[in-house]
Amino acid sequence: MQMKSLLAVAFVAMAASAANAQQMVFTSWGGTTQDAQTEFWAAPFTEKAGTAVLQDGPTDYGKIKAMVEAGAVAWDVVDTEFDWALQAGKAGLLEPLDFNVIDKAKLDPRFVSDYAVGSFYYSFVIGWNPANFSGDAQPATMADLFDTEKFPGKRTFYKWSAPGVIEAALLADGLPADQLYPLDLDRAFKKLDTIKSSIIWWEGGAQSQQLLASGEAPIGLFWNGRLAALQADGMPVGISWQDNITAADALVVPKGARNKEAAMAFIAEATSAKAQADFATKTGYAPINLDSPELMEAELRATLPDAQTANQINADMAYWAEHRDEIGNRWYAWQAE
């Protein structure tokens, strides 16, 4: 089905280029996320604007930098991490977005900047396998996530340096949420040290699901959408939204993109209320268009981070963008220690 639609897009693209019509390239992370982006963003866009959207991936920051430096930018719109987008915008790797085309009035202001708008957002939540913790005590807090005596077994965390795990460690160590920033890295790594030998890192969403479902790591910190997908498949999964930490993906246009106008129009379509609502319905990630939740079924809305704002912490994207390199270097060095 997916293959067919990809092929269809490719054929449309060939036909389009033959007729000298427009086309553009959208790059994302692959997997089910990009499938949904193709289905709910690219296909309606092609239908309305007549511009074919070629899919490429996975997103690779090294490639973006290389393309921009070489002046040969093959990607028109790229799905990146939001903090990277802010940093890259400052570093001159991105085109400023055209807000005459993209209507930012309806977009969640947390995820709007000069060079990037949100693609979707998600929460890092505590997930556990009920088969492994069948007793009365169930993991609820970040402190529980770091308590290997109360909840024995391996823990799984996101491998790459990104907002989420550092914040979780500080919360687990008892730091109040409003004092998270500036991040106390010494304290965070000290807390992480206490469970280091119990950590299995997940590199991508599919791996995180596999680790949890197999019981290899019976507890961990996950993207909420991946746990929702496991539940939708009928697997019992425990989820705690206590102190859920939001982060987002961004849509950006690399500097010197060949089809800038089409790129802006594509982003406008992708962030529209309907496109965002459809994407969220399919993936369990939250829409960044403020009008989208109304378009979704009530039952689904209840599973979104939107419904969990009471105990929600917004990772500070601006702080991360500023300190991304410094945190990254320490993060990877600590991992390798």
Add this chain to the structure above:
Amino acid sequence: MLSFLTPARRGSGLGMAMPALLLLLAFFVIPVAGLLSRSVTEPVTGLQNYETLLGSATYLRIFFNTFLVSGLVTLITALIAFPVAWALAIMPSRVAAVVFAIILLSMWTNLLARTYAWMVLLQQTGLVNRILMAIGIIDQPIQLTNNLIGVTIGMVYIMLPFMILPLYGVIKKIDPAILQAAALCGATKGQALRRVLLPLATPGIASGALMVFVMSLGYFVTPSLLGGTANMMLAELIVQQVQSLLNWGMGGAAAFILLVVTLALYALQLRLFEGKAR
């Protein structure tokens, strides 16, 4: 090695190699030179990237891990491959062809697929742990992935053909009569192996070991999926620096050190063994 070619024909050999050489120049030598120049110019001109790499305990540990894993993999591969190559050399050629097909078949299977298969086999609830528990060797699942054991198993499996093939080539050429002669002269089986077969097979072991060691030094997929971050190898560091941190100076420096080590090992092997192989 090229003794069958007369000197006059060597020149034309170079001509035939020209397309390949040009390809290498355009897509390997020039980009590598570019990366090398970045390593001494980014973020500022100087050797600071090399200082950072060689001066920090963390990065030195990554170098150590890289050599440890490569060394272990080379050693274990050699120990497993030697009897296999020997058996292949003395078995009837029809049977040997089947065994070869099996060995090569594994080489032709997608690397990522093979590595994922090992992840599934080696995990806590995986087949290996279940079998070990069923036959009572262990009563708790043991950790076989995300550590040195996982990387070593996965890489030994992938590297085996690269050791078996050169070993087979050399052992096949050894005249079985030499072993008979050794036995006639009163050598025990052990002595014949140690003092006759092994020395004769040394060039094969050396070229197999070099190939496996060098390939292991730069391996990325298997260590990344089967190893933990505590066993991080150089290629993983390079990917992090280039892809995630956009720190191309540092990535270039690490890549250049890897290249130098590889070339040095190759030169050493040429010096030590090439004469004997002729």
